[in-house]
Amino acid sequence: MEIVLDKLSKTFGTQRAVDDVSFTAGVGITGFLGPNGAGKSTTMRMITGFLEPTSGSIQIDGKPAWPTNPEQRSMIGYLPEHNPLYTQMFIREYLGFIAGVHKLKQPKQAIERVVELVGLAPELGKQIGALSKGYRQRVGLAQALIHDPPILILDEPTSGLDPNQLSEIREVIRKMGESKVVLLSTHIMQEVQALCKRVLIINKGKLVADDPIERLQSRLAGEVIVHLNCQRSINASMINQIKGVERSVVNGNRARLSVNAKAEIRPILAQLCIDQNWGLLELRQEETSVEDAFQAITQQRITA
Amino acid sequence: MGSVFRKELLGFLSSLIGYLAIGVFLVLLGLILFVFPDTSLLSYNFATLDQLFEIAPWVFLILIPAITMGSLAEERQQRTLELLLTKPLTPLQIVLGKYFACVALSALAILPTFVYYYTVYELGSPKGNLDSGAIIGSYLGLLFLASIFCAIGMFASSLSQNQIVGFLLAALLCFLVHFGFQYLSNLPVFVGSLDNIVQKLGIEYHYRSISRGLILVPDIIYFLTVAGWFLFTTTLVLKKQRA
Numbered sequence: 001m002e003i004v005l006d007k008l009s010k011t012f013g014t015q016r017a018v019d020d021v022s023f024t025a026g027v028g029i030t031g032f033l034g035p036n037g038a039g040k041s042t043t044m045r046m047i048t049g050f051l052e053p054t055s056g057s058i059q060i061d062g063k064p065a066w067p068t069n070p071e072q073r074s075m076i077g078y079l080p081e082h083n084p085l086y087t088q089m090f091i092r093e094y095l096g097f098i099a100g101v102h103k104l105k106q107p108k109q110a111i112e113r114v115v116e117l118v119g120l121a122p123e124l125g126k127q128i129g130a131l132s133k134g135y136r137q138r139v140g141l142a143q144a145l146i147h148d149p150p151i152l153i154l155d156e157p158t159s160g161l162d163p164n165q166l167s168e169i170r171e172v173i174r175k176m177g178e179s180k181v182v183l184l185s186t187h188i189m190q191e192v193q194a195l196c197k198r199v200l201i202i203n204k205g206k207l208v209a210d211d212p213i214e215r216l217q218s219r220l221a222g223e224v225i226v227h228l229n230c231q232r233s234i235n236a237s238m239i240n241q242i243k244g245v246e247r248s249v250v251n252g253n254r255a256r257l258s259v260n261a262k263a264e265i266r267p268i269l270a271q272l273c274i275d276q277n278w279g280l281l282e283l284r285q286e287e288t289s290v291e292d293a294f295q296a297i298t299q300q301r302i303t304a
Numbered sequence: 305m306g307s308v309f310r311k312e313l314l315g316f317l318s319s320l321i322g323y324l325a326i327g328v329f330l331v332l333l334g335l336i337l338f339v340f341p342d343t344s345l346l347s348y349n350f351a352t353l354d355q356l357f358e359i360a361p362w363v364f365l366i367l368i369p370a371i372t373m374g375s376l377a378e379e380r381q382q383r384t385l386e387l388l389l390t391k392p393l394t395p396l397q398i399v400l401g402k403y404f405a406c407v408a409l410s411a412l413a414i415l416p417t418f419v420y421y422y423t424v425y426e427l428g429s430p431k432g433n434l435d436s437g438a439i440i441g442s443y444l445g446l447l448f449l450a451s452i453f454c455a456i457g458m459f460a461s462s463l464s465q466n467q468i469v470g471f472l473l474a475a476l477l478c479f480l481v482h483f484g485f486q487y488l489s490n491l492p493v494f495v496g497s498l499d500n501i502v503q504k505l506g507i508e509y510h511y512r513s514i515s516r517g518l519i520l521v522p523d524i525i526y527f528l529t530v531a532g533w534f535l536f537t538t539t540l541v542l543k544k545q546r547a
Contacts, residue, residue, distance in 0.1 A: 048390040052546045068546070070392035078390045084383035088319060089311075100307030101391045143387075 001061055001150045001181055002026040003047060008056035009205075010042050017042045019205035020056070029177035031196030031213075032185040035298050039205040040185045041081045044153050047183070048078045060151065074102060077144035081155040083137055087129035091120060091139055094128060095146060102147040114142040118172055134165035141172065151181045158191060170195060189291040203298045216293045225286040228255040228269060231279025238276070242268055253278075308393065308401025309408075312375070316409050325371050329413040332363050337420060351428035352435070356420060357442040357515055361482060361508075364410075364453050369474035371409055372457025373467045375402045376538070380465035385545065395542035399535055403458050410450035414443070438517040445514035448527040452507055453478050455534035462541040481530070482507040 003025045010018040018039040034040045045051040047058055049068035058065040065072055086094055092111065099107035115121055118138040123131055128139055141157060158169050174195055176182055186192060192199055192213070199216050201209035209216060228234065236250040244263025249256045259265055266283055273280040316322035336343050336359055343355055379385040388398050421439060428434050453474075460474035461467075485506025489499040503509045507530070510523040 045386070050386050050390050050546060070394060073390055074392040076390070078387075080383065080386045080390070082383060084387050086311075086315075086382070086384060088315065093314070097307055097311045098391070100310070101393055103392075 003151060003181060003183070004059040005043070005047070006057045006059070008043065008046060008058060009054050010039075010046060010051060011054045016205050018046070018053075018202075021202065021205075021207045022056075023200055023207060023210055025181055025183055027177075027179065027181055028198070029173065029182040029184055029196045031192040031199040032183055032202070033187075033189075033192060033199060033294055034185075034202035036187075038202045038298075040202055041155055043202065044078075044155050044183065044185065045080075048076055048080075048153050049073045050080075074147065075149055076151045076153055077147065077149035078152075079140045079144045079154045079157050083140035083157075085128050085136060085139060088127065090127050091124055091131075094139065095142060098143045098146050104147060110146050110148075113148075114146050117145060117175075118142045119168060133160050134162065134169075137161060137165070137169065141169065145176070149180070152176055152183070154182065154184045156185055156187065158186060158188060166191075189294060201294060201297050209293075209297050224259050224261050226257045226259050226265065226269070227282065227284045227286065228257065228273075228280075229253065229282035230273060231281060232277070234278060235276065238272065239269075242272070305393075305397040305401045305404075308388075308398055309405050312402050312405030313408055316371070316405065321371070321374075322409055322412075325367055325409060326413045326416070329363055329367055330416055333359065333417060333420070345424060346427075351424050351433050353421060353424055353439055353442070356417065357446065360446055361449060361511065364450060365475055365478055365482070367413070368406070368410060368450060368453040369457050369460070369471045369478065372406050372454055372461050372474055373470035374461065375406060375458055376462040376542075377465050377467045377470040381467075385542075389542070389545065395539045399458060399539050399542065403454055403535060406454040406457065407451050410454060411447060414446055414450070435517070438515065441517035441519060442515040444519065445511045448514065448524075449482075449507060449511055452481070452527060452531045452534075455531040455538075456481060459534045459538045459541070462538045482511075485509075 005024070006022050008018060008021045009016065021039070021043060032040055032043070042051060046053045047060075047065065049065065049072065052066060052068070060072055060075060063072065086097075089097070095111045095114065096107060099110050104110045115124060118141050120135065120138050120142060123135050126135075128136065131139065137157065137160075141154075144152060144154070154173065157173065158166055161169060170191065173182065173184065177195065184191075184195065196213055199209065199211060199213050200207060201216075228239075230253045233253055234250050234255050236248060236255075239245060239248050239250065239255060239257065242265050244260045244265050245257050246260060247258040257265070266285065270280060270283055272278075273283075316325075333356060337345050337355055341347055343359075345352075345355065348355075376385070379388065389395070424434055425432055456477045457470070457474040460477055461470035463473065464470060483506065485502050485504075486508045488494070489502040489506075494502050504526075510526045513520060513523050
């Protein structure tokens with residue numbers, strides 16, 4: 001099971017919202033990032049059959065998604081941006097409606113299953129309009145999951161949740177990623193780091209990065225920062241002699257080194273500390289975050 | 305289609321709008337038929353329900369746009385249309401499900417007026433002295449009328465995400481299609497030449513024909529065609545949404 005996008009474009013009037021985007025997403029969680037208005041939602045809407053592409057093609061499980069047809073749409077569970085819901089309906093009534101739309105053979109069991117899965121049980125008797133944002137989000141997720149689709153398209157599923165709700169919803173998404181194709185758009189970089197194996201970044205309609213998460217982080221890294229903290233004073237000139245150190249700021253028993261990313265100096269540094277009896281307390285390399293990579297790529301400081 | 309129909313109808317019946325629609329219809333007709341002296345059956349001295357069927361189209365002109373105004377406009381405004389269109393439902397199923405729910409609600413509003421029929425039946429002298437055939441025809445005409453108005457209302461509602469626009473547009477279109485052609489046929493240009501054809505384009509001509517108790521194939525074809533055309537156009541509007 002996979003989704004294949006080939007040279008996908010969408011034009012609204014003169015604006016090219018999605019421009020020649022191609023990628024393949026298989027089982028697992030693929031993060032879909034980009035600044036607001038970059039074309040994430042438009043791309044997702046084309047995959048889910050809501051918006052027709054201007055050009056290019058989408059294949060779902062080897063079959064073209066356009067012209068869109070009910071059979072293809074039933075393979076997808078979709079949580080749209082802003083999570084639209086019928087606020088006047090009750091949760092069970094609403095899930096029953098969605099189960100009916102999918103013509104599920106055993107709607108009751110399906111409802112029980114998703115209610116359990118997303119943790120809706122405590123609020124099950126309520127009207128959707130009376131729910132807190134976190135629970136509404138769970139209802140949105142429940143309707144996307146009710147027919148156990150092989151593909152999940154989630155457009156900012158965790159926006160506006162508090163930290164506890166965040167980790168619960170993420171856990172659900174992580175579980176889904178074990179067996180389903182999950183395309184997840186988000187603004188929260190920790191989420192990408194926590195959930196996704198692979199990251200797509202879209203900017204101004206164009207796909208500017210398509211990398212495993214580790215490579216995305218190192219891509220940005222021409223240099224890495226190494227922090228050294230000892231009990232006694234550090235000798236700056238000895239540090240600067242180590243191959244790979246570009247610059248260093250030594251301040252008594254602390255040092256901050258800018259190091260060529262290809263050189264691994266930490267073992268050498270550790271050995272030096274022992275040889276010189278500086279009393280090593282801490283040796284740490286700064287992780288470049290996805291956030292840094294995201295900013296660098298979308299502000300076009302580095303190119304894909 | 306069934307699940308959309310059920311959701312819509314239950315939506316009407318679990319909110320104010322359903323009961324308001326039925327209530328308004330009955331109160332207005334009740335007042336006109338039994339209270340206001342100028343139109344009251346009781347001072348008319350004939351056992352007939354003609355006034356009911358004379359006035360009902362005017363009441364429908366307000367009532368049905370009120371029922372249909374939200375059907376698609378609200379889905380758009382709440383963005384739930386995206387939800388529906390990405391489910392395994394075709395635009396036609398969405399439109400028909402909603403349409404039949406609106407027709408069913410209109411029928412529910414008409415249903416209690418059988419009490420009026422019974423009242424007049426009992427009051428007749430001798431008892432039961434009224435033209436039941438014509439009344440059955442009239443009820444059928446009323447149902448056909450409601451179905452066309454609902455189709456027009458759905459179309460109007462599909463054009464905007466504003467319910468007020470949906471209401472006003474539906475009221476205007478219903479008025480034009482129902483009465484407009486009748487009035488238009490009185491224009492000097494048409495009188496004596498095309499007035500008969502122009503009249504037949506409007507709903508009123510066919511409504512009156514059925515109300516006489518004559519259920520003719522051309523009238524039925526007319527109702528089905530007009531309702532079908534507006535529903536078809538509504539699905540086109542929904543499909544256009546994807547572009």
